[in-house]
Amino acid sequence: HRDAAHRLDPLGDPALLRRAARVLGVGTTASGGADELLDIGDRVRFRHPPVRAAVYGAAVPGERRRVHRALAEATDAGTDPDRRAWHRAQGADHPDEGIAAELEGSAARAQERGGLAAAAAFLERAVGLTPDARRRADRAVGAARAHHLAGASEAALALLAVAEAGPPDEPRRARTESLRAGIAVAAHRGASAPATLLGAAERLAPIDADLSRDTYLQALFTAVGALPDWEGVTQVAAATRAAPPASGEPGEPRAADLVLDALSRLYTQDAPTAAPALRRAVAAGIGEDGAQAERLRWQWPVNLFAMALWDDAAARDLARDHLRLIRASGALALLPPALGTSTMLLLFEGDLAGAERLNEEARSYAAGADVWTASATMTQGGNLGLAAWRGDEEETERLAEAVAKDAAGRGEWRMVELGHWVRSVLYNGLGQYERALDAVLRAGADHRAPGVRGVLWAPLELVEAAVRTGRRDLASRTLERLSASTRAGGADWGLGLEARCRALLSEGEEADRLYRAAIERLGRTRMRVDLARAHLLYGEWLRRERRRTEAREHLRTALGLFTGFGMTAFADRAARELQATGETARKRNAGTAEELTPQEARIAGLARDGLTNKEIAARLYVSPRTVEYHLRRVFAKLGITSRHQLGERL
Numbered sequence: 235h236r237d238a239a240h241r242l243d244p245l246g247d248p249a250l251l252r253r254a255a256r257v258l259g260v261g262t263t264a265s266g267g268a269d270e271l272l273d274i275g276d277r278v279r280f281r282h283p284p285v286r287a288a289v290y291g292a293a294v295p296g297e298r299r300r301v302h303r304a305l306a307e308a309t310d311a312g313t314d315p316d317r318r319a320w321h322r323a324q325g326a327d328h329p330d331e332g333i334a335a336e337l338e339g340s341a342a343r344a345q346e347r348g349g350l351a352a353a354a355a356f357l358e359r360a361v362g363l364t365p366d367a368r369r370r371a372d373r374a375v376g377a378a379r380a381h382h383l384a385g386a387s388e389a390a391l392a393l394l395a396v397a398e399a400g401p402p403d404e405p406r407r408a409r410t411e412s413l414r415a416g417i418a419v420a421a422h423r424g425a426s427a428p429a430t431l432l433g434a435a436e437r438l439a440p441i442d443a444d445l446s447r448d449t450y451l452q453a454l455f456t457a458v459g460a461l462p463d464w465e466g467v468t469q470v471a472a473a474t475r476a477a478p479p480a481s482g483e484p485g486e487p488r489a490a491d492l493v494l495d496a497l498s499r500l501y502t503q504d505a506p507t508a509a510p511a512l513r514r515a516v517a518a519g520i521g522e523d524g525a526q527a528e529r530l531r532w533q534w535p536v537n538l539f540a541m542a543l544w545d546d547a548a549a550r551d552l553a554r555d556h557l558r559l560i561r562a563s564g565a566l567a568l569l570p571p572a573l574g575t576s577t578m579l580l581l582f583e584g585d586l587a588g589a590e591r592l593n594e595e596a597r598s599y600a601a602g603a604d605v606w607t608a609s610a611t612m613t614q615g616g617n618l619g620l621a622a623w624r625g626d627e628e629e630t631e632r633l634a635e636a637v638a639k640d641a642a643g644r645g646e647w648r649m650v651e652l653g654h655w656v657r658s659v660l661y662n663g664l665g666q667y668e669r670a671l672d673a674v675l676r677a678g679a680d681h682r683a684p685g686v687r688g689v690l691w692a693p694l695e696l697v698e699a700a701v702r703t704g705r706r707d708l709a710s711r712t713l714e715r716l717s718a719s720t721r722a723g724g725a726d727w728g729l730g731l732e733a734r735c736r737a738l739l740s741e742g743e744e745a746d747r748l749y750r751a752a753i754e755r756l757g758r759t760r761m762r763v764d765l766a767r768a769h770l771l772y773g774e775w776l777r778r779e780r781r782r783t784e785a786r787e788h789l790r791t792a793l794g795l796f797t798g799f800g801m802t803a804f805a806d807r808a809a810r811e812l813q814a815t816g817e818t819a820r821k822r823n824a825g826t827a828e829e830l831t832p833q834e835a836r837i838a839g840l841a842r843d844g845l846t847n848k849e850i851a852a853r854l855y856v857s858p859r860t861v862e863y864h865l866r867r868v869f870a871k872l873g874i875t876s877r878h879q880l881g882e883r884l
Contacts, residue, residue: 251278253308258301299325316340320356329365337363338373341380350564354380358389361396371400375409383530385566387417405441408434412449415456428457428470435477443478444488448531450477451494454501455535462647464678464688471501489518493532496539500686505542509722512539516548520555530565537575541690544720544728546582546759553579570596577616581623584762584799587831590620614640615649622660623763625803626863630660651677651689658695663803665810667702674699697735698771710739727764730755734768737775745775766795770808782815789815800831800867829871837864842880 251274271289273279280286293301302325309318319336326333341356357377364370378393390413397410411434415427431453438446450473457470475498480491487495496515499508519536533556540549553576560568573596580589593616614637621629634653641649655677661670674695678688693716700709713735720728730752737748749772756765773788789812796805830838833854840850847861854861869875872883 248274248278250308254304257304257307299327316343323359323363326363329363331365334360334363350380351384354384368401371397372406375406379413382413382417383565383567390417404437408438412452427460428453431456432473439478443481447477447480447494448490450474451490454497459646459648467501471498474498490532492518493535497535500542505719505722512543516540519552520548529559530563530568533559534571542686543723543725545723545725546727546761550579550760574615581619582761582763586620586623586800590833615652618653618656622656623801625663625801629857629860629863630657655689655692660803662695662698663807665807667699670695671699671703694731694735697738701738726755727759727761731764734771749775762795766792774811777811777815786812786815786817830868834864834868837861838868838880838884841865841877842884
């Protein structure tokens with residue numbers, strides 16, 4: 235019994251062991267060879283770890299329950315109520331409402347501490363111990379939600395089946411449908427989820443107004459990712475306008491109500507009309523008010539609102555806080571889109587090494603819980619963005635094709651559009667403007683309806699590509715829609731980008747003024763890549779105006795920034811322009827290993843150790859072409875020409 239007590243309580247607290255032994259009527263003096271099994275010091279440990287599992291496996295269920303009851307009795311309810319509740323639950327041999335209620339309290343405390351998986355375990359055990367069928371079904375929904383957020387979708391679905399088997403109850407049925415739809419979306423089987431959620435929201439309206447509004451919000455949020463056409467998204471957004479009024483006091487809406495209002499306006503109204511609602515929701519998102527569980531439900535759309543307002547500071551703060559909140563809570567099911575948002579912002583900031591670290595994190599999670607079909611495409615998207623930003627044409631096209639195929643198969647239509655937009659960035663960097671224009675048009679940049687359509691940043695690429703290919707009418711039309719958005723936001727990022735695009739369509743002193751304004755505004759933001767592109771465009775314009783001395787200044791700045799970022803295509807474009815002014819871009823001196831990005835350092839180290847490109851690719855889950863690309867950059871940075879020299883330089 236003493237051995238079993240230690241096996242059933244992982245703390246190894248000697249005092250607890252002795253108290254439990256007394257409850258069981260077992261003496262504290264070693265007997266029966268226990269000294270050969272246990273080492274009792276500041277903690278109780280098995281001398282041979284495999285014996286621990288053997289002792290537990292040899293005990294019959296009744297013995298285990300008896301020891302759990304003894305451990306519960308020996309545990310102080312005031313100082314360790316959760317461990318006591320768990321032992322009571324494991325020691326129970328029949329349903330007990332008192333124990334189930336204790337477990338529910340333990341789950342709430344665990345969730346506040348960020349132990350979502352522990353909370354899910356407490357709630358699942360509470361379901362099994364609840365004698366009343368109606369209450370058991372209600373608790374099953376809560377346990378399913380906790381498992382879903384923790385990344386255990388199979389356990390969540392099993393508990394939803396328990397909930398559905400309970401007595402008829404319309405609010406519970408609606409909550410169950412809502413959660414089942416959310417699980418389907420996480421597993422990318424959610425094309426029908428928006429309609430299911432709208433139906434649940436309508437049924438909930440006369441029963442629970444707040445829950446109905448939350449379900450409308452989930453329906454629209456789901457539609458944005460799951461519906462292939464934007465007209466369908468607009469229809470769902472319009473339907474959310476029929477949501478019942480919030481139940482709170484007038485003038486004091488919940489943060490979720492502000493998010494619902496803003497999200498529906500974002501997809502049905504023009505930017506100036508929607509902007510005030512977006513600002514109110516962003517302000518609520520930046521604040522620290524609200525329970526953790528509620529913030530987890532609506533924080534991600536608020537990140538979108540900050541970007542729609544072109545507020546780079548708010549977007550970065552929200553993205554950072556969202557990741558912190560998810561990690562602290564253990565809500566792993568929400569991690570893939572949050573990592574994707576932060577990765578994209580780091581790319582805009584020119585921090586490719588940071589973006590790569592987040593993408594590696596997404597990849598590591600992709601092999602984890604059963605919900606991680608979601609992060610596979612997110613990781614592909616991160617790889618695609620990194621390849622395009624680095625100027626690797628072959629790898630970008632390979633990944634873009636894979637993303638389009640996989641995302642379409644999973645119903646991730648926004649990811650398909652994102653892939654086309656990323657390609658347009660690459661081809662503008664390479665100076666292949668026809669290909670850039672073709673790609674960005676496929677990203678949904680040339681829409682004419684109110685509200686957001688396609689990738690938010692696609693119009694920027696369209697304006698540049700259209701001007702360079704003589705489609706000034708298309709560029710001008712796109713710019714006017716972009717301007718409505720940037721001016722409604724009123725932030726330096728958006729206004730700087732608008733000035734940069736407008737300068738492309740201007741001449742003479744007006745163009746000069748706009749380029750300078752773009753550089754000034756973008757220089758006050760985190761978005762260093764956009765600043766570098768403004769310097770590049772201004773330098774190109776100055777060269778064509780035969781102002782070569784001024785052109786060199788801006789082209790040197792652009793070249794230095796792009797080289798520092800590791801953006802080869804744009805750096806080469808700047809170098810060509812600089813050469814056209816009559817100045818040869820200086821080659822980099824032989825660098826040091828400290829200049830390598832984390833991925834370059836890993837690949838260089840493996841190549842130094844004798845691995846082939848194919849072997850390195852298999853080790854790092856990338857393509858051989860990606861390895862070759864990184865090795866070319868390593869050789870250039872280190873001033874070497876062969877693998878044999880890596881040992882000297884690393």
